[in-house]
Amino acid sequence: MEVNEQIAIDHGLKSDEYKKICQLLKRTPNITELGIFSAMWNEHCSYKSSRLHLKKLPTKGKKVIQGPGENAGVIDIEDGDAIVFKIESHNHPSFIEPYQGAATGVGGIMRDVFTMGARPIANLNSIHFGSPQHKKTKNLLRGVVHGIGGYGNCMGVPTIAGQTSFDSSYNGNILVNAMTLGLVKKNKIFYSKAAGLNKPVIYVGSKTGRDGIHGASMASASFDEKIEEKKPTVQVGDPFTEKLLLEACLELMAGDSIIAIQDMGAAGLTSSSIEMASKGNLGIEIDLNKVPCRETKMTPYEIMLSESQERMLIVLENGKEEIAKKIFDKWNLDFAVIGKTTNSKNIELFFNQEQVAKIPVNILVENSPMYDRKWKKSKLPKKNKIKNEVLNKFKIKDVLKKILSNQNICSKEWIWQQYDHTVMGDTIQKPGGDSGVVRVHGTNKAVAASVDSSAVYCWAHPLTGGKQVVAESWRNLISVGAKPIAITNCLNFGSPEKEDNMGEFVECVQGIGEASKYLNFPVVSGNVSFYNQTKEVGIKPTPSIGGVGLIKDYKKMISMDLKEVDNLVLIIGKTEGHIDQSLFARTILDEKNGPPPEVNLFNEKNNGESILNLIDKGYVKSAHDISLGGLLVAISKMCIKGNKGIKISKPKSLINEIEYFFAEDQGRYLIEINKEDLKEVTKILDKNSVHHEEFGIISKNDMIINEKTKLTIDELKSYYTNWLTKYMS
Amino acid sequence: MKSSVITFPGSNCDRDMDVALKKFGFKNKMVWHDDNELPKSDLVVLPGGFSYGDYLRCGSMASKSRIMQSVINFAKSGGLVMGICNGFQILVETGLVPGVLLRNKYLEFICKNVFVKLDNKENAYFKNLNKDILEFHIAHNEGNYFCSKDQLKEIEDNNQIAIYYCNKEGKIEDQYNPNGSIKNIAGIFNKEKNVLGMMPHPERMIDQSLSGEDGSIFFNNLINNIK
Numbered sequence: 001m002e003v004n005e006q007i008a009i010d011h012g013l014k015s016d017e018y019k020k021i022c023q024l025l026k027r028t029p030n031i032t033e034l035g036i037f038s039a040m041w042n043e044h045c046s047y048k049s050s051r052l053h054l055k056k057l058p059t060k061g062k063k064v065i066q067g068p069g070e071n072a073g074v075i076d077i078e079d080g081d082a083i084v085f086k087i088e089s090h091n092h093p094s095f096i097e098p099y100q101g102a103a104t105g106v107g108g109i110m111r112d113v114f115t116m117g118a119r120p121i122a123n124l125n126s127i128h129f130g131s132p133q134h135k136k137t138k139n140l141l142r143g144v145v146h147g148i149g150g151y152g153n154c155m156g157v158p159t160i161a162g163q164t165s166f167d168s169s170y171n172g173n174i175l176v177n178a179m180t181l182g183l184v185k186k187n188k189i190f191y192s193k194a195a196g197l198n199k200p201v202i203y204v205g206s207k208t209g210r211d212g213i214h215g216a217s218m219a220s221a222s223f224d225e226k227i228e229e230k231k232p233t234v235q236v237g238d239p240f241t242e243k244l245l246l247e248a249c250l251e252l253m254a255g256d257s258i259i260a261i262q263d264m265g266a267a268g269l270t271s272s273s274i275e276m277a278s279k280g281n282l283g284i285e286i287d288l289n290k291v292p293c294r295e296t297k298m299t300p301y302e303i304m305l306s307e308s309q310e311r312m313l314i315v316l317e318n319g320k321e322e323i324a325k326k327i328f329d330k331w332n333l334d335f336a337v338i339g340k341t342t343n344s345k346n347i348e349l350f351f352n353q354e355q356v357a358k359i360p361v362n363i364l365v366e367n368s369p370m371y372d373r374k375w376k377k378s379k380l381p382k383k384n385k386i387k388n389e390v391l392n393k394f395k396i397k398d399v400l401k402k403i404l405s406n407q408n409i410c411s412k413e414w415i416w417q418q419y420d421h422t423v424m425g426d427t428i429q430k431p432g433g434d435s436g437v438v439r440v441h442g443t444n445k446a447v448a449a450s451v452d453s454s455a456v457y458c459w460a461h462p463l464t465g466g467k468q469v470v471a472e473s474w475r476n477l478i479s480v481g482a483k484p485i486a487i488t489n490c491l492n493f494g495s496p497e498k499e500d501n502m503g504e505f506v507e508c509v510q511g512i513g514e515a516s517k518y519l520n521f522p523v524v525s526g527n528v529s530f531y532n533q534t535k536e537v538g539i540k541p542t543p544s545i546g547g548v549g550l551i552k553d554y555k556k557m558i559s560m561d562l563k564e565v566d567n568l569v570l571i572i573g574k575t576e577g578h579i580d581q582s583l584f585a586r587t588i589l590d591e592k593n594g595p596p597p598e599v600n601l602f603n604e605k606n607n608g609e610s611i612l613n614l615i616d617k618g619y620v621k622s623a624h625d626i627s628l629g630g631l632l633v634a635i636s637k638m639c640i641k642g643n644k645g646i647k648i649s650k651p652k653s654l655i656n657e658i659e660y661f662f663a664e665d666q667g668r669y670l671i672e673i674n675k676e677d678l679k680e681v682t683k684i685l686d687k688n689s690v691h692h693e694e695f696g697i698i699s700k701n702d703m704i705i706n707e708k709t710k711l712t713i714d715e716l717k718s719y720y721t722n723w724l725t726k727y728m729s
Numbered sequence: 730m731k732s733s734v735i736t737f738p739g740s741n742c743d744r745d746m747d748v749a750l751k752k753f754g755f756k757n758k759m760v761w762h763d764d765n766e767l768p769k770s771d772l773v774v775l776p777g778g779f780s781y782g783d784y785l786r787c788g789s790m791a792s793k794s795r796i797m798q799s800v801i802n803f804a805k806s807g808g809l810v811m812g813i814c815n816g817f818q819i820l821v822e823t824g825l826v827p828g829v830l831l832r833n834k835y836l837e838f839i840c841k842n843v844f845v846k847l848d849n850k851e852n853a854y855f856k857n858l859n860k861d862i863l864e865f866h867i868a869h870n871e872g873n874y875f876c877s878k879d880q881l882k883e884i885e886d887n888n889q890i891a892i893y894y895c896n897k898e899g900k901i902e903d904q905y906n907p908n909g910s911i912k913n914i915a916g917i918f919n920k921e922k923n924v925l926g927m928m929p930h931p932e933r934m935i936d937q938s939l940s941g942e943d944g945s946i947f948f949n950n951l952i953n954n955i956k
Contacts, residue, residue, distance in 0.1 A: 150838075239779070240739050240784070243738075417841055418838045419840060422840065422866055422933045423741060423868065425744075425745040425748060425936075557938075
């Protein structure tokens with residue numbers, strides 16, 4: 001087949017990108033080569049619209065062993081241990097085929113982590129669906145949850161936390177972001193940088209089939225009415241094979257056979273071979289007849305672009321082929337020496353003794369396009385002036401009932417009960433808390449992880465929203481007693497070719513950068529998903545932040561359930577009454593305008609660190625950050641989980657009661673302490689200039705809000721727990 | 730006391746079981762599915778997981794793996810064999826215990842704490858336990874125990890039902906049945922009571938920081954019974 005500009009455009013390349021390819025090659029590429037360019041130069045693999053902005057994120061820190069650029073980020077958790085972690089999107093495939101899309105998303109991220117030598121110890125996910133009333137939502141939700149569970153459960157890795165939201169902006173584009181944490185010894189981390197000449201390049205794992213061809217290109221385009229036709233581009237997962245691959249790789253990694261290893265994820269054999277060669281500044285030669293194929297008569301083009309799952313590419317030390325083969329034979333996996341490293345600095349492919357592609361590696365990687373897309377700055381919206389008379393119309397109890405049973409607040413137990421969250425025997429905080437927590441096996445340490453996003457805030461004002469998500473991740477880690485270390489981000493946005501969407505991206509990234517820099521909470525890995533767009537409609541900007549923190553003594557872990565009657569609950573951080581963009585404003589007042597709550601990074605840092613100090617001194621019995629829904633929602637969850645009541649003190653603030661209870665001011669927590677410790681705790685908080693006030697006293701049964709308003713714990717439970725189960729039945 | 734845990738391709742609770750057995754004093758060995766012979770053991774455990782990816786039927790392919798002949802011989806000679814979750818599914822496939830395990834009634838994987846009531850303490854597993862109700866943990870997709878009427882009668886006549894799903898107080902009712910099992914059955918014995926298959930995972934309940942500690946009670950009692 002003769003390649004021309006039209007064929008290039010059909011491959012998702014732009015006309016000037018095609019011209020650049022011809023110029024760099026000094027000839028017209030053949031079809032296999034064009035396929036390789038299209039795979040490497042699409043948005044998903046090349047980050048061509050985002051690279052310029054991602055460079056500005058803070059990625060370094062004392063605890064950072066590996067920042068972005070590898071399969072996953074790596075952080076130091078002391079004693080020679082390290083945590084490898086990353087979050088990644090699988091949005092487009094999950095909308096087309098929810099089960100397989102979500103399953104392979106989970107499989108892909110686990111592979112990224114064990115490629116680096118780490119055994120996965122925890123999975124998390126952030127999933128976003130359209131309006132509950134939308135006809136597709138229920139099936140998509142069911143499919144995605146089954147897919148995530150189907151893969152993670154079979155792998156035997158606990159799913160310890162997550163986030164689910166519903167918003168009509170996801171009607172045509174759901175989001176499925178999967179995150180994995182792995183544990184590795186600091187001196188046994190594996191990288192993807194090839195080194196040395198004439199080293200054997202081996203292929204292990206599943207056979208290559210025709211599934212997923214052009215998956216990465218599909219993820220780099222908007223959807224239209226022909227989306228169903230794209231089903232064949234969705235990969236099919238086999239968690240059983242991945243479990244074998246995990247065990248086999250870790251077994252091989254225990255020795256000294258491996259020089260470099262890279263999983264075949266997006267753009268399969270193409271991106272894995274090119275990445276290894278590029279990082280090692282080497283060439284690579286592959287005989288495609290040696291690639292184990294599942295189907296007959298596969299062409300070089302198909303072999304290079306297949307996204308079949310559960311495959312790895314490894315550069316071995318010379319003479320180690322037999323040792324490696326024995327291990328993969330034991331686990332019943334394919335093993336083939338398919339090529340070698342060379343000094344040509346080209347990727348050279350052979351098929352039936354003929355050279356079918358020859359491309360200098362550097363032009364695929366370094367010369368890949370990078371765009372400074374036009375973007376529009378957002379203005380901070382004007383505050384709404386909501387009159388007291390309007391607010392006073394509402395009864396607190398009615399509002400609380402509505403908000404607790406709102407789809408974005410209510411219990412997600414229906415979801416996480418379908419995920420094995422206890423396998424591996426180290427889960428000490430299950431889903432449903434502020435963060436999931438797993439022990440570092442065989443030690444006194446534990447690792448906490450949380451995943452967060454606040455699309456509404458990001459939509460209202462991207463810069464503030466970006467900051468807020470990082471702050472929320474930080475608070476969720478603090479609330480379980482973990483010292484926050486680093487984050488991974490999954491940046492889900494609409495089309496970068498639209499100035500509005502690009503502006504949202506640029507300013508969210510700026511906000512994330514500012515907050516992570518201030519909080520010393522660097523970004524060590526991540527991924528960008530653009531084109532979450534159906535025709536003209538894009539999603540609300542949804543950066544998901546996965547935070548990881550360390551608890552040095554797992555026995556000091558904190559949970560949110562109220563512990564003891566007569567203990568005091570304090571509010572940490574100031575309640576100003578910011579109601580714009582709160583759940584109350586949007587769902588009860590139906591007011592969608594206004595600015596999101598302001599994020600004061602000084603207060604976030606100061607309040608968080610002071611709470612960690614109190615936890616370390618043993619004063620904090622339970623804690624919970626105050627986020628979506630505000631104060632009353634936060635205390636309701638603490639009551640429900642602890643099966644205790646509370647008598648709430650009369651607010652000292654002069655703001656309206658509704659504003660006091662439902663505002664979403666940032667930087668706030670609720671903490672439970674012993675009465676006897678009040679003086680000492682107050683002293684510490686005052687010394688650090690942390691705003692605090694008494695909120696109430698824990699009681700046996702009821703939540704008493706004021707003289708007129710009382711709710712039983714059973715009432716609270718029924719509002720909070722039933723919505724999702726009812727919706728899904 | 731010596732124990733052996735069999736690792737099949739796809740087993741994923743093998744390490745957890747190893748940790749639990751060692752914690753309570755067993756000298757445990759991990760045994761590969763493709764081995765011919767069991768090491769000398771006082772207890773053999775078939776752990777949870779997804780052996781052979783649950784392909785064909787859960788437990789079916791594992792029941793035919795090389796080591797299983799040795800396990801079956803060991804069981805037939807009176808040795809203690811315990812199958813947890815996928816291990817229970819494997820036991821059912823070997824025919825060492827009666828019945829089958831179907832997909833959960835609500836067609837969803839389910840991971841949560843449950844209470845189980847012991848029915849029979851005349852065996853090496855539960856003898857001398859000073860509790861009748863234990864809080865265990867389940868995590869499965871195919872734990873819906875089923876058998877024919879005749880089989881059920883035989884099982885009941887032989888006192889082969891080991892544990893039932895129940896509530897905190899030990900009430901065995903439909904609403905406490907997480908997966909649709911016939912008669913709320915969570916675990917059963919062979920006729921001789923040396924082979925036990927059960928869906929709950931005691932190995933996940935061995936530490937107060939985990940889901941609970943009733944697993945500790947179970948394992949402590951078990952090793953004392955074997956001594």
